[in-house]
Amino acid sequence: MKKVILGLSALCMVAFTSCKEENAASKINSDNVAAAAERDATSSDFPVITFAxxxxxxxxxxNGTPVETIFKYTNTGDSPLVVSNIKSTCGCTVPTDWNKDPIAPGDSAEFTVKFNGKGNNQVSKSITLTTNTEKGSEVVKIKAFIEPDPNAPAKKAGSAAIKSVQ
Structure with missing residues (x-):
């Protein structure tokens, strides 16, 4: 009996508090609507990064020859470009010297990528820029064909042993 009375009391409480005269349309602030419309109109003005x-x-x-290159880029969009981070896929490729200040539309900047030159045959590495462009990140790549060092000592061939299982 107590459970029934408690259940009815809870149901009455919900019914009385949810049935107010006020509707959702009366809670809309017209100033907020105007600000949101203006924000949405300018949100499509993303910076655009264009690489040389x-x-x-x-x-x-x-193999083992360090090399480096410079990537140049221009902000071809309508708002300031910010490159907040640049990272590579491994520690053998190190991006440095990028401009952390906003880059105005039409202005250019650059960053250096150093590669330690180690590997075998064709090597490709990706460098990811974290930006405020529409995609949020941009990728550039480096590649090289790495030949063995002719002055490196020859590696001794390994040996194998066969064990019998009984």
Whole structure:
């Protein structure tokens, strides 16, 4: 009996508090609507980053030869471009010297990518820029064909042993 009375009391409370004269349309502030419309109209003005070259080929290099290149880019959009971070796919490729200040529309900047030149055969690395463009990030690449060092000591072939299982 107590459960029934408690249940009816809870139902009455919900019914009395949810049935107010006030509706959702009366809660809309026209100043907020105008501000949101203005914000939405300008939100499509993203900066656009355009690279002079989006992929750099170092060609053929000898294993262990450090190389570097400079990536140049321009803000071709209508609002300031901010590059907040640049990182690579591994520690062998290090991006440095990028402009952390906003870049005005029409202005250019650059950053350096250093690659330690280690690997075998064709090597490709990606460098990701965290930006305020519409996509939020941009990617440039470096690649090189790495030949073995002719002056490196020859590696001794390994040995194998066969064990019998009984």
């Amino acid at each position: 070259e989006a992929e750099h080929d170092f060609g053929t290099i000898v």
